Amino acid sequence: MSWLPILAGVLLVLFVLRDLFQTLWHPTRHGGLSRLVMMSLWRLSARRGLRWRPAGLAGPMGMVAVLAVWALTVSVGWALIYWPHMPDDFSYASELVPSEHATPVDALYVSLVTLATLGLGDIAPTSGWLRLLAPLEALVGFVLLSATVAWILGVYPALARRRALALRLSHMRRSRATARALDSDGGAALLDGLASALSTITVDFLQYPESYYFYDVDERTSLPLQLGHAVELADQAARARHPDVRLSASVLRTALEDLAVVLDERFLRTEGAPGRVFAAYADDHGRGRARNRRRGRGGAADTDTGPGPGPGPA
Known part of the structure; x- marks a missing residue:
């Protein structure tokens, strides 16, 4: 049943990319996830005791929350793709024991490092298609960063x-x-x-x-x-x-x-x-x-x- 987390990961990644496209590049649509996050924080900021709205922070905090949700969801999606293939299809640094670093947390670590284009190399894919997938995730991370700048410059x-x-x-x-x-x-x-x-x-x-x-x-x-x-x-x-x-x-x-x-x-x-x-x-x-x-x-x-x-x- 290793295909279930892979399928879930692919769907998560595609969902975020669709939401990113609708929010930033579609001229008359607003992504469902980003709209839900922004609207929820706006309504929450109106509650007594939470002074985000009177301080003018509701909008900026909403944008930060949307970006955080996008990055985290993409990272979790790619981690679900990596996890079933750990540790067999990955190489590890000499000081690491592969069997002890094949948990979902390790998969999320690999995903975050790749998305952020850090390239630490202590855990890296060795299987052919996984080696192609990792640079693709790094490319998505670069697109997410560029889209963030374009979003701010537009809003x-x-x-x-x-x-x-x-x-x-x-x-x-x-x-x-x-x-x-x-x-x-x-x-x-x-x-x-x-x-x-x-x-x-x-x-x-x-x-x-x-x-x-x-x-x-x-x-x-x-x-x-x-x-x-x-x-x-x-x-x-x-x-x-x-x-x-x-x-x-x-x-x-x-x-x-x-x-x-x-x-x-x-x-x-x-x-x-x-x-x-x-x-x-x-x-x-x-x-x-x-x-x-x-x-x-x-x-x-x-x-x-x-x-x-x-x-x-x-």
Whole structure:
């Protein structure tokens, strides 16, 4: 029955490679394992006493956990392939007794050393096909390392774009632009810029869904707490006299609806209208925090950064 652990090992390796591909290289999918890990840590971080989310650590810790799960699962998979062939198909250093170093732990040690491309050589495969398999595992380890770098380099620019849009909305809200000022060529250009930025953020959520689980401590750079002003601008501009402003308002509202669809299908599952989706998004990212701070400041109007009241996720 030595083929059972080998089959289990092959399935584990293929499962992780599939999850890695869907998470990092498939533009509109998110791997099941990585999504489960990120979502579980996000929900866990909301519990009282665990301050990962308020400290902004939920997203980074989730990515570290995903990478650790990938590496460990791949290592265990290859160890299950090596183990039935130990010690007969392996060579050992002179100070090692082969019969005493043929346990699952030893197989995992060989797998980890190979995956990390350390090449210690104290235990090495000698059978023909195993000698080909070991470099293949080292190649997977190199791919995992390269993919980690690419993942980080992709996620953090997406976060920067999201925070820049939130800060821009915060600037517009605090500038208190009048309806008359918005009803102009400049107002139309402003709305077009917001619609373009929202389209970029929507694509970012499709390509880097793990960016959803990054919590922004500063309310001014928190998109969930600033989206309400974009909705207000679209409603206000829809009543403008300038035809270009009304057209830009329609485009902005469509961009908001597309963002709501992606947020709802990927993360929130409210199956509601955009207003309800944005309310759930704000609740998940700390609208209660903003409300508490507003009360602490005596209810100042300029701290009301979230969407209007609405039901949470279904």
